[in-house]
Amino acid sequence: MGNEQLWAPWRLSYIKGERGSAADRELKFLPDADPACFLCRAVASADDRENLVVYRSEKTAVVLNRYPYNNGHLLIIPARHKARLQDLEDDEHLGMQQTITRFTEIIERSMNAEGFNVGLNLGRASGAGWPGHLHWHVVPRWTGDTNFMDIIAGIDVIPQSLDALWELLQAEQSK
Numbered sequence: 479m480g481n482e483q484l485w486a487p488w489r490l491s492y493i494k495g496e497r498g499s500a501a502d503r504e505l506k507f508l509p510d511a512d513p514a515c516f517l518c519r520a521v522a523s524a525d526d527r528e529n530l531v532v533y534r535s536e537k538t539a540v541v542l543n544r545y546p547y548n549n550g551h552l553l554i555i556p557a558r559h560k561a562r563l564q565d566l567e568d569d570e571h572l573g574m575q576q577t578i579t580r581f582t583e584i585i586e587r588s589m590n591a592e593g594f595n596v597g598l599n600l601g602r603a604s605g606a607g608w609p610g611h612l613h614w615h616v617v618p619r620w621t622g623d624t625n626f627m628d629i630i631a632g633i634d635v636i637p638q639s640l641d642a643l644w645e646l647l648q649a650e651q652s653k
Contacts, residue, residue, distance in 0.1 A: 504523075505522035506522050506524075508557060508558050509558070511559050517555050517608070517613060521555075527644060529541070530544065532644055532647040532651075533577070533581070533651065535573060535577070537570050538554065538556060538557055538570075538573045538577045540553070540555075540647075541613075543615070546636055549589070549643070550643060551616070551617050552581055552615070552617075553614070553615060553616075554613065555612065556573075556611075558570070561610050562612075563600065563612070566612070578596060581647075582594050582616060586618075589618060591618035592619060594619060595619060596615070597614065597617075598612065598615070
């Protein structure tokens, strides 16, 4: 079975970030931020829903992956634009791990996740699609979540909208 290409031009604006709008002038970038980085732009924006930011602290943020591998796929990021683990301060390392722990618990409770893939790709050679800003993938898993659609058609089925997931995670954080 060969690979098929899917035309998805809307993804480019996500990767590059739309700039030049009135909302763009309202962004408050952190020191050393890269204005072209979609993760820095999400942190700089006050519109969490539009940017799919479900959590932010001084050191970290949690962003829904717009192109998830599975339902509930999150990106856990340092708030500041850092590309290498050794660039993180000790409190940023700790904050990242605490945020990963917090959100695996939230997803386990709210979505009945049975397991997780938690991963970090360091550098383009490792498969990092956006190597300039560290981000951990947190992907919830359920027994049997690979099915004939994945195997035969090479298609992932995501049963929940990003908007509904954003609302669920917002509500669950207060519990």
